[in-house]
Amino acid sequence: MAANESVVFDYPPLPTYTLSPRPPIFTAIPDNILALILPVVAYWALSLFYHFIDVYDFFPQYRLHTPAEVLKRNKVTRWEVVRDVILQQVIQSLAGLVVAYLDPVEYIGREEYDVAVWAGRLRFAQRAIPRVLAIFGVDALGLASNLSKNGHTILAGALAGGHYPGVTQSLTLDSGLDAVVPAFTNWELLTASFIYWYLIPALQFTWAILVVDTWQYFLHRAMHMNRWLYVTFHSRHHRLYVPYAFGALYNHPVEGFLLDTAGAGLGFLTAGMTTRQAMWFFSCSTIKTVDDHCGYAFPWDPLQHFTSNNAAYHDIHHQSWGIKTNFSQPFFTFWDRLFNTRWNGDVRLKYERSREAAQKQVEQDASSAPAEETPYESAVISPATSTDSNARTRLRSKTVTLSPHVDSLKGVNHGVTRSVLHA
Numbered sequence: 001m002a003a004n005e006s007v008v009f010d011y012p013p014l015p016t017y018t019l020s021p022r023p024p025i026f027t028a029i030p031d032n033i034l035a036l037i038l039p040v041v042a043y044w045a046l047s048l049f050y051h052f053i054d055v056y057d058f059f060p061q062y063r064l065h066t067p068a069e070v071l072k073r074n075k076v077t078r079w080e081v082v083r084d085v086i087l088q089q090v091i092q093s094l095a096g097l098v099v100a101y102l103d104p105v106e107y108i109g110r111e112e113y114d115v116a117v118w119a120g121r122l123r124f125a126q127r128a129i130p131r132v133l134a135i136f137g138v139d140a141l142g143l144a145s146n147l148s149k150n151g152h153t154i155l156a157g158a159l160a161g162g163h164y165p166g167v168t169q170s171l172t173l174d175s176g177l178d179a180v181v182p183a184f185t186n187w188e189l190l191t192a193s194f195i196y197w198y199l200i201p202a203l204q205f206t207w208a209i210l211v212v213d214t215w216q217y218f219l220h221r222a223m224h225m226n227r228w229l230y231v232t233f234h235s236r237h238h239r240l241y242v243p244y245a246f247g248a249l250y251n252h253p254v255e256g257f258l259l260d261t262a263g264a265g266l267g268f269l270t271a272g273m274t275t276r277q278a279m280w281f282f283s284c285s286t287i288k289t290v291d292d293h294c295g296y297a298f299p300w301d302p303l304q305h306f307t308s309n310n311a312a313y314h315d316i317h318h319q320s321w322g323i324k325t326n327f328s329q330p331f332f333t334f335w336d337r338l339f340n341t342r343w344n345g346d347v348r349l350k351y352e353r354s355r356e357a358a359q360k361q362v363e364q365d366a367s368s369a370p371a372e373e374t375p376y377e378s379a380v381i382s383p384a385t386s387t388d389s390n391a392r393t394r395l396r397s398k399t400v401t402l403s404p405h406v407d408s409l410k411g412v413n414h415g416v417t418r419s420v421l422h423a
């Protein structure tokens with residue numbers, strides 16, 4: 001009888017559970033809809049924050065480009081950027097709605113059971129300990145016996161291969177009889193909880209990030225290797241030579257869907273994330289993308305330091321001389337390092353030249369005949385010499401009405417030269 005019981009309860013029994021649908025965070029909004037709303041809110045909230053910093057020029061010392069460069073070098077107006085970003089967000093939300101519709105309902109209630117499953121796996125893995133120690137000539141059972149005599153029963157149990165005769169629990173069997181059965185130790189349950197609540201989600205996020213980075217690197221690079229792809233789709237994003245936060249998702253709608261929406265969706269689906277994890281993942285990806293285009297190299301922005309990909313790194317890719325390098329986005333740069341597409345060399349002189357050229361253009365425009373003045377030209381003030389931040393603000397706010405050179409970009413090849421295509 002005792003032998004039979006020890007066979008039946010060789011492992012601690014798993015707890016029973018009852019499933020119930022997961023209640024939404026906000027009763028009025030289903031979680032899978034909230035997962036689509038949050039990235040859009042995050043995009044515009046962070047963009048507005050950076051726009052505020054930009055317009056009031058709070059941190060000129062950390063700017064990657066001067067206001068004169070924003071004015072003279074970008075080939076698209078801010079309103080056109082806003083319009084195309086909204087279009088991309090509408091498409092991404094519609095795609096998300098389709099996935100949300102197909103997604104099964106999420107249930108809660110089996111967390112304790114799942115933690116116990118992990119504890120069971122830990123118990124099973126301990127069986128190998130005596131055999132592994134024997135390879136090194138250690139008599140695990142003898143050691144366990146000595147440790148047990150000295151009161152170290154838990155350590156002794158682990159060394160003996162996961163045998164904890166003193167760790168039991170009372171259980172009412174299906175037959176109605178009460179029985180004393182094995183139980184998990186505290187360390188097993190704590191480790192299992194850590195695996196279930198922290199390690200697995202961390203691995204899921206890492207995997208999803210790797211998927212997005214890999215997807216985006218190869219597609220992005222392909223857009224620079226194939227002339228048709230570049231001209232038809234990707235050249236639009238490169239109208240921004242001086243990126244700013246809300247230009248992050250300024251893309252051709254097809255590129256926006258392929259690179260950003262499909263990439264994030266694939267990361268989410270292959271990582272087996274829950275809807276709540278998706279809220280974090282989509283929002284974090286969006287925030288990182290916005291930050292990579294913010295136009296500032298901030299020493300105190302953690303997002304710019306936890307990986308080597310940041311606004312300064314991606315900004316190089318937006319320059320005519322760096323456009324064939326730094327394809328990695330949005331999180332890490334390992335693909336650029338592996339494929340030797342990372343920009344190497346000093347950039348200070350190159351940035352200086354662009355700054356000076358834009359400044360000269362602004363000054364030339366300011367000194368041109370008043371009759372030819374356009375609204376923005378009449379507001380042009382030398383940003384480098386002016387200390388009046390309001391004047392600078394006026395100068396920048398006028399940029400929204402401009403579309404310099406956009407027409408010249410229309411047509412078959414957008415004036416694409418080989419210099420933008422990666423060999």
Ligand SMILES: [Zn+2]
Nearest residue numbers: 220224234317
């Ligand atoms: Zn590019």
Ligand SMILES: [Zn+2]
Nearest residue numbers: 237243293314
């Ligand atoms: Zn970009």
